[in-house]
Structures are given as structure tokens and as C-alpha cells.
Amino acid sequence: MRSPVIAQPPEEVSGSKRLAYRYRRHLGERFIETLLFLMAFASVAITIAIVAMLVKESFIFFEHVSLWDFLTDTQWTPLFDDAHYGILPLVSGTVVSSAVALLVAIPLGTITAIYLSEFAPFGVREAAKPFLELLGGVPTVVYGYFALLFVTPLLQKILPELPGFSLLSAGLVMGIMIIPYVSSMAEDAMRAVPMNLREGSYAMGATRFQTAIRVVMPAAFSGIAAAYILGISRAVGETMVVAVAAGMQPNLTWNPMEPAATITAYIVQVSLGDLPHGSIGYQTIFAAGLTLLLLTLTFNIIGHFLRKRYREVY
Amino acid sequence: MxxxxxxxxxxxxxxxxxxxxxxxxxxxxxxxxxxxxxxxALFSHMLIEGLPRLSWDFFTSFPSRRPGSAGILSAWVGTTLVMLVTAVAAVPMGIGAGIYLEEYAPKNLITEIIEINVTNLAGVPSIIYGLLALGLFVHQLGFGQSILSAGLALALLILPVVIVATREAIRAIPVVIREGAYALGATKWQTVSDHLLPYSAAGILTGVIIGLARAIGETAPIITIGALTFIAFLPPSPVQPEFPFLSFEWLMAPFTVMPIQMFNWISRPEEAFQVNAAAAGLVLVVMTLTMNALAIYLRYRMRKNIKW
Structure with a gap:
């Protein structure tokens, strides 16, 4: 938007011309500012659209199915003749696969973060950080393939009774997939802790390990908690790994050795079929989506408050 | 003692x-x-399984019922076109929003809402964007299960990535640059377009590349839109021999993309199709890793070169 007029005002400027020129210039600036504001506001519009769309379709769904049935029925068979609409089996699949993933991602992510931030020599850190970032860039469907055709056969050698689809192998791979998210955010938080806190600790005779655990980690608590929350919401919303490796049969179970569907896997399963727009089956995926959004939103809000509550000011 | x-x-x-x-x-x-x-393990497993299957024919053949002659032609063409739509939609929007939040936004409630919202959007599961696209683009706006719907869905998904990258790149520019421009009588937009944008271009580009690399691998939102898995034709060419030479029919064409093709092959029981899946996955991984590596390299160069 370079305008040569502005750089070189006309030589003989009468008062009115000058005013008109300034007015044009002002108008152009206002126009651009409004345009940029609209672009920024688009993100809010997207959120409103997401919520409106999910709520609208779920509203029609809940005219057919009572909220009580939705929350307490133990079967989820919307596509059968004997249709049941209990979200519990999908929630249990989501909870179990996420729990397995977090049992892997949180300890390993935390240890990796502490190691990289407090222990690793400069060279190791410079090499490991981009590598972890690459690990986070691998498409999730590829991780799904890896879980189904590499990890599951491997696990079956140790646990012969493990079925071909299981929450365990999906969760394990999902956990490894989430490590980079957790570790990079936790590491950033720990590195933001000012050096003089560490120096104070060393001066008192503490070792590196003691300093890391008792000084740096508590000081970076809010950031580390936010990293965990991000990991949880990743695990809950992850789709392709579970859709490929955990099977797509809704199954009310708390046993990771069984196959089961998660909320996300159910949405994929329905989308693969050809459900007509406006049918009850079509609306179920929006109701499932709304449940998922509420779950992740809860975690995001908890994360937000944790950050606020424990924010250390240096 | x-x-x-x-x-x-x-x-x-x-x-x-x-x-x-x-x-x-x-x-x-x-x-x-x-x-x-x-x-x-992941990479070598795919390499061992998939590499023997990679050949010129694999890139130039349509999917087929016979695993031996199936290829990824329609998938990579679809991915390219969808990414084109995504980039055209997300890049200007994201950069514009980033500029607004960094340079223009007054400190008020609306700005705060936008900021919190961008953070929250980044945490929304990708499949939710697919549901939005299904309801809004496919049915309400009538775009159908087309390249346009898929491209827009992925654009919404990577918008926060582009916004955050733009903001960080612009924030890194020292205030003196802005003050210098204002002192010479530049308007706000002249300062932004002549100084801030060129100086932050590399940082923004890094964010765009990372966003697009993520979009290439995204499967869930595109499945939700209802992309077909068996496409044995190409969308109409954007360049036509007759006047007006450009056609936008391809925007409305049915399509498939690489991750969907791979997912389809994984879910077949025959082992031969799973070899195809490994080969497609290998192509996909190499594509996304190259893009990510490029972004990491760009950032590294930037950190070394720029001294304000």
C-alpha cells in the first residue's frame, strides 16, 4: 500500500487540497485498521461458530434423547435398531486411552524437560530440541499405523492375550507422541526461572538434582502444570491413533487390554459411513463433539487458573 | 579423632x-x-516395509482394488490443491490478525477476549474443526464434500499457529524501528508494511511452514467432512486451453488426500494394502519432516543473523 503521493506532497498545496490529502490518508488508515480488526475478530467468530454449530445440532439430538439417558445409559448403539444413546462407553474409552498416554507422557516428558533444562550439556540440548520438535511433527495417522502394525505385535509377544486392537497400544503410542509437547513447554518454564535462584541454591551446598527438584521445579510450577494440562487435552482430543489402533467398537471398560472406541473414534466411524444430513445418527456426532469440547474446555480452564494462581513474579 | x-x-x-x-x-x-x-523404530519400520513399494508408478497411478497396481496420484494432487486453499485462506488472515493484535489493538475488553480466544482455539481438538466444517461449509454454505471445504477447515485449524508466529516475529522488532518511521512522518500502516513486515518475514514464514506441515498430516477433520477414499480421477485442471484460461471448478471437486489414502489402506485386512500404507506413510513423513526441518533451519539462521 505504498502511495507515492504521501512521500512527496504536491509543491503548490492550497489549503483545501492539503486538507483533502490528509483526509484521504486518514481514511486509508482507518480502512486498513478496520480490515485488520475484522481479521483478528474472525478467530472469535470461529469460536462462536463452533459452539453454535455443536449446540444447535446437539439441541435437536436432545429432543430425541433425554440428557439423563445420555449420561447414564451404559450402551452406545445409535446405529442399531435397538438404539441406545449412553455416552459412558465412549467416555470410558477416552479416559482409559488418555490415562495410559499420560502415564507415559507426563513422567517421561518431565524427566526429559528437567534433563534438558538443568543437566544436559549445550550441544545435547541444541541437538535434542529440534529432534523432539520433529517428533511432534509426524502426522498422527502415521503414529496410528505404527501402533497397529509395530507396537501391537511387539506387545503381543509379552502379553499373548492382547487382542489386535487395544487401548493399551494406542495409549502407549499416543503417550510417546505427546512427550514433545509436554517436555518443550515444561522446559521453557524451567528455563524462565532466573539464574540467581539456582545460584542461591548451589551456594547453600545443594547439588544439581536437589536444585532442580526443590528450587527450579516449584518455581516453574505454573508452567509445568500448564504443560501437563496441554498434554491431557491433546490426549483427550487425539483421533487417528485411537481410530486406527484401538478399534471402533464402543465398549464400557476400564481395562486397557481391551479394544474400545473413544469419542473421537466414534465420530470418525460415523463420518466414514454415509449418514444422511439431518438424521439422528448425524446429530450424534455433534453431541459427541460437544461432550469432547466441554471436556477439553474444562482442562483448558483449569490450566488457565493454575497459571494464574501460582504465577511467580520475579 | x-x-x-x-x-x-x-x-x-x-x-x-x-x-x-x-x-x-x-x-x-x-x-x-x-x-x-x-x-x-517408526521411521525404519516404514522404510523397510514401504521403500520397496515406492516407484514412479506409485506416484502416477490411481488407487485400485488390486494392491499391486494402486498408487497415490489422486492423493498427492488432492493434498497439493487443499494446501493451496489452506494457505490462501489462512496466511493473510493470520498475518492480519497478528499485526492487529501486536500493533493496533487498544488495551480493552475486546482485545483481551480475542487474545484468550486465540490461545483457546489452539487447544481445540482438530476433529471439532471437522464438525464445524461439516455443518457450516458442507451443508449450510453448500460447498459440499469438496476441496474448498477441506482447505477452509484446515485453514481454521492452523490460523492460531500463524497468528502466534506473526505476533512473536513482530514483537521481536525493537521499538526504535517504529519510532524512527514515525519520526519521518510515516503513518501506522506505512510503518507496518515498509518496516515491520519485511523484518519479520522470516519469522512469519517459519510459522506458516510449521502450520502447513501440520495441515498436510491432519486426517480427522477431513474424514469428518466426508472425503471419499476411493477417487480414481483428478479434479478439473485449474488452467484451461480456452478463454478465460483459469478455471475454479476444481474447488468444488471431490477429492482425497494423502493421510486419508493411507488410513484407507491401513484399515484393509489384506497385507499387501498395508505395504501400500507404509509407502504412502513414508512419503507423508518425508514431506512433513522436510517442511519442519526447513522451518527449524530458518529459525536457526534468523537467530544467528539478526542483531538489532
Whole structure:
């Protein structure tokens, strides 16, 4: 938007011309500012659209199915003749696969973060950080393939009774997939802790390990908690790994050795079929989506408050 | 005598604590190794399974019922076109929003809402964007299960990535640059377009590349839109021999993309199709890793070169 007029005002400027020129210039600036504001506001519009769309379709769904049935029925068979609409089996699949993933991602992510931030020599850190970032860039469907055709056969050698689809192998791979998210955010938080806190600790005779655990980690608590929350919401919303490796049969179970569907896997399963727009089956995926959004939103809000509550000011 | 005993006790304590340091070092390296080894296993498994299947024919054939003659032609063409739509939609929007939030936004409630919202959007599961696209683009706006719907869905998904990258790149430019421009009589937009945007271009580009790399691998939102998995034709060409030479019919065409093609092959029971899946996955991984590596390299160069 370079305008040569502005750089070189006309030589003989009468008062009115000058005013008109300034007015044009002002108008152009206002126009651009409004345009940029609209672009920024688009993100809010997207959120409103997401919520409106999910709520609208779920509203029609809940005219057919009572909220009580939705929350307490133990079967989820919307596509059968004997249709049941209990979200519990999908929630249990989501909870179990996420729990397995977090049992892997949180300890390993935390240890990796502490190691990289407090222990690793400069060279190791410079090499490991981009590598972890690459690990986070691998498409999730590829991780799904890896879980189904590499990890599951491997696990079956140790646990012969493990079925071909299981929450365990999906969760394990999902956990490894989430490590980079957790570790990079936790590491950033720990590195933001000012050096003089560490120096104070060393001066008192503490070792590196003691300093890391008792000084740096508590000081970076809010950031580390936010990293965990991000990991949880990743695990809950992850789709392709579970859709490929955990099977797509809704199954009310708390046993990771069984196959089961998660909320996300159910949405994929329905989308693969050809459900007509406006049918009850079509609306179920929006109701499932709304449940998922509420779950992740809860975690995001908890994360937000944790950050606020424990924010250390240096 | 007594002092010696105390001294040796202290030495013992110190040794014990140093041992803990060492133990943790080893645990840390092991934890890092688990991530590294998993990645190695993943990559080498795909390489072993998929590489023999990669040939020129694999890139120039349509999917087929016979695994031996199936290829990824419609998939990579679809991915390219969808990415084109995504980039055209997300890049200007994201950069514009980033500029607004960094340079224009007054400190008020609306700005705060936008900021919190961008953070929250980044945490929304990708499949939710697919549901939005299904309801809004496919049905309400009538775009159908087309390249346009898919491209827009992915654009919404990567919008926060572009916004955050733009903001960080612009924020890194020192205030003196802006003050210099204003002192010479530049308007706000002249300052932005002549100074801030060129200086932050590399940083923004890094964010755009990372966003697009993520979009290439995204499967869930595109499945939700209802992309077909068996496409044995190409969308109409954007360049036509007759006037007006450009056609936008391809925007409305049905399509498939690489990750969907791969997913389709994984879910077949025949082992031969799973070899195809490995080959397609290998292509996909190489594509996304190259893009990510490019972004990492760009950022590294930037950090080395720029000294304000």
C-alpha cells in the first residue's frame, strides 16, 4: 500500500487540497485498521461458530434423547435398531486411552524437560530440541499405523492375550507422541526461572538434582502444570491413533487390554459411513463433539487458573 | 579423632548426593533415548516395509482394488490443491490478525477476549474443526464434500499457529524501528508494511511452514467432512486451453488426500494394502519432516543473523 503521493506532497498545496490529502490518508488508515480488526475478530467468530454449530445440532439430538439417558445409559448403539444413546462407553474409552498416554507422557516428558533444562550439556540440548520438535511433527495417522502394525505385535509377544486392537497400544503410542509437547513447554518454564535462584541454591551446598527438584521445579510450577494440562487435552482430543489402533467398537471398560472406541473414534466411524444430513445418527456426532469440547474446555480452564494462581513474579 | 569421623560422614553425604546427580543424569538420557528410539523404530519400520513399494508408478497411478497396481496420484494432487486453499485462506488472515493484535489493538475488553480466544482455539481438538466444517461449509454454505471445504477447515485449524508466529516475529522488532518511521512522518500502516513486515518475514514464514506441515498430516477433520477414499480421477485442471484460461471448478471437486489414502489402506485386512500404507506413510513423513526441518533451519539462521 505504498502511495507515492504521501512521500512527496504536491509543491503548490492550497489549503483545501492539503486538507483533502490528509483526509484521504486518514481514511486509508482507518480502512486498513478496520480490515485488520475484522481479521483478528474472525478467530472469535470461529469460536462462536463452533459452539453454535455443536449446540444447535446437539439441541435437536436432545429432543430425541433425554440428557439423563445420555449420561447414564451404559450402551452406545445409535446405529442399531435397538438404539441406545449412553455416552459412558465412549467416555470410558477416552479416559482409559488418555490415562495410559499420560502415564507415559507426563513422567517421561518431565524427566526429559528437567534433563534438558538443568543437566544436559549445550550441544545435547541444541541437538535434542529440534529432534523432539520433529517428533511432534509426524502426522498422527502415521503414529496410528505404527501402533497397529509395530507396537501391537511387539506387545503381543509379552502379553499373548492382547487382542489386535487395544487401548493399551494406542495409549502407549499416543503417550510417546505427546512427550514433545509436554517436555518443550515444561522446559521453557524451567528455563524462565532466573539464574540467581539456582545460584542461591548451589551456594547453600545443594547439588544439581536437589536444585532442580526443590528450587527450579516449584518455581516453574505454573508452567509445568500448564504443560501437563496441554498434554491431557491433546490426549483427550487425539483421533487417528485411537481410530486406527484401538478399534471402533464402543465398549464400557476400564481395562486397557481391551479394544474400545473413544469419542473421537466414534465420530470418525460415523463420518466414514454415509449418514444422511439431518438424521439422528448425524446429530450424534455433534453431541459427541460437544461432550469432547466441554471436556477439553474444562482442562483448558483449569490450566488457565493454575497459571494464574501460582504465577511467580520475579 | 571425632572430627575425622564427622568429616568422613559429610564426605559420605556429599558422595551420596553426587550419586543421585549421576543417577538422574542417566535416567534423563534414557528418557530422551526412548523418544529417539521410538522415532527411529517408526521411521525404519516404514522404510523397510514401504521403500520397496515406492516407484514412479506409485506416484502416477490411481488407487485400485488390486494392491499391486494402486498408487497415490489422486492423493498427492488432492493434498497439493487443499494446501493451496489452506494457505490462501489462512496466511493473510493470520498475518492480519497478528499485526492487529501486536500493533493496533487498544488495551480493552475486546482485545483481551480475542487474545484468550486465540490461545483457546489452539487447544481445540482438530476433529471439532471437522464438525464445524461439516455443518457450516458442507451443508449450510453448500460447498459440499469438496476441496474448498477441506482447505477452509484446515485453514481454521492452523490460523492460531500463524497468528502466534506473526505476533512473536513482530514483537521481536525493537521499538526504535517504529519510532524512527514515525519520526519521518510515516503513518501506522506505512510503518507496518515498509518496516515491520519485511523484518519479520522470516519469522512469519517459519510459522506458516510449521502450520502447513501440520495441515498436510491432519486426517480427522477431513474424514469428518466426508472425503471419499476411493477417487480414481483428478479434479478439473485449474488452467484451461480456452478463454478465460483459469478455471475454479476444481474447488468444488471431490477429492482425497494423502493421510486419508493411507488410513484407507491401513484399515484393509489384506497385507499387501498395508505395504501400500507404509509407502504412502513414508512419503507423508518425508514431506512433513522436510517442511519442519526447513522451518527449524530458518529459525536457526534468523537467530544467528539478526542483531538489532
Amino acid at each position: 571425632r572430627e575425622d569421623k564427622g568429616l568422613s560422614e559429610i564426605r559420605n553425604i556429599i558422595a551420596r548426593h553426587k550419586l543421585w546427580d549421576l543417577i538422574f543424569m542417566i535416567i534423563g538420557v534414557l528418557a530422551l533415548m526412548i523418544a529417539v528410539l521410538t522415532f527411529m
